[in-house]
Amino acid sequence: MPDHKMGKVIIVGAGVFGLSAALIISQRWPNLQISIVDKPSRNAPSQDISKIVRIDYNNEPWMIEALEARRRWISGPFAEFQRTVGRIVIHDKDDFSTLLDIDDTRTKLGLPTRQRGDEKLMQDKFPTTNAPPSLTYVSAPDDMIVDWAPCMSKAMERARQACTDSGGIFYESGVETIIKKASHITALVLENGEEINADNAQVVLAVGPWLTQVLATSDIRLPPNERKPVATGLFSYTVQLDKEQAKYFRDKPVVSHNGTGQSFSADPFILHTG
Numbered sequence: 001m002p003d004h005k006m007g008k009v010i011i012v013g014a015g016v017f018g019l020s021a022a023l024i025i026s027q028r029w030p031n032l033q034i035s036i037v038d039k040p041s042r043n044a045p046s047q048d049i050s051k052i053v054r055i056d057y058n059n060e061p062w063m064i065e066a067l068e069a070r071r072r073w074i075s076g077p078f079a080e081f082q083r084t085v086g087r088i089v090i091h092d093k094d095d096f097s098t099l100l101d102i103d104d105t106r107t108k109l110g111l112p113t114r115q116r117g118d119e120k121l122m123q124d125k126f127p128t129t130n131a132p133p134s135l136t137y138v139s140a141p142d143d144m145i146v147d148w149a150p151c152m153s154k155a156m157e158r159a160r161q162a163c164t165d166s167g168g169i170f171y172e173s174g175v176e177t178i179i180k181k182a183s184h185i186t187a188l189v190l191e192n193g194e195e196i197n198a199d200n201a202q203v204v205l206a207v208g209p210w211l212t213q214v215l216a217t218s219d220i221r222l223p224p225n226e227r228k229p230v231a232t233g234l235f236s237y238t239v240q241l242d243k244e245q246a247k248y249f250r251d252k253p254v255v256s257h258n259g260t261g262q263s264f265s266a267d268p269f270i271l272h273t274g
Contacts, residue, residue, distance in 0.1 A: 007033055008168070010188065010198055012175050012214075013206035014038030015046035019155040021204055026162035033166045036159060037188065037196070039174035045208060046152060052254055053144040054087060058101030060108060067109075073144060081151040086253040087143035088122060089114075091136045099138065115139045125253055145254055171196065175207070178218040 009025055009032050011018050022034055041047065053073055057063045073082045091099050103113040115121075116138050119131035131137070163170045171190060179187040185203045188196040205211060209230060215222055222228065241249065 008201035010035045010201050011204045012037045015044055018206035019159045022159040022162050033168045034163050035168035036163055037171040048148045051146045051148045055142055056102045058098055058105055060105050063105050078151050081147045082144045084144045085251055086141040088253050088255045089138045089140055090257040175214055
């Protein structure tokens with residue numbers, strides 16, 4: 001919660017956490033001046049085309065949070081960007097324990113266990129797919145896909161407006177160094193050479209995995225290993241579709257595979273789109 005004696009808040013990072021923080025602060029404490037510091041990057045986790053909102057976890061607190069997230073996606077101000085297309089989750093024998101744990105968690109929360117099927121479950125949605133019979137196919141019809149790019153654009157517009165309305169500034173530069181005195185941040189030195197006075201401000205660091213780099217550059221003690229944010233990667237590629245193909249896939253369920261993926265090397269999926 002921001003300190004009302006400090007009338008300024010500076011948020012470093014304009015990803016999903018930074019923008020969310022700006023919007024919530026502007027709604028709950030409209031008298032605070034909000035500024036945001038961010039350097040756009042294609043490598044940032046929040047810069048994506050689409051995201052999957054899934055419900056099933058083998059951890060009860062995470063599943064409770066996922067259910068609440070789904071409720072807010074459906075009923076909140078960004079509902080226009082979500083589509084409940086469902087998901088087919090594929091498990092191989094090496095990962096079957098995960099499915100059992102998910103079923104156990106769903107039972108504890110009073111939710112029905114997921115429908116399990118064979119390759120016909122996949123072929124019902126994608127008739128031309130050669131689905132290996134050695135895998136277990138699970139239907140999760142309440143999972144969603146979010147059209148992430150326009151969603152983030154709307155969030156960015158609202159955050160920029162919150163800065164303007166509060167008398168703050170949106171700085172389009174990365175943070176080079178954090179200057180502090182005792183436990184309080186007194187200034188931020190940006191990559192473009194500009195220095196932001198933070199004497200009478202609270203600073204929110206929402207820079208994600210780059211936090212350790214910023215702290216190290218600023219000669220600030222790093223958090224213990226178990227609390228360090230870690231950057232993770234996801235291999236992806238773009239497929240060019242014509243209008244007919246795009247229409248075909250738009251409302252199809254998301255397909256994901258849990259496990260080692262070894263089954264794919266022996267029995268690859270083949271999907272023909274004509």
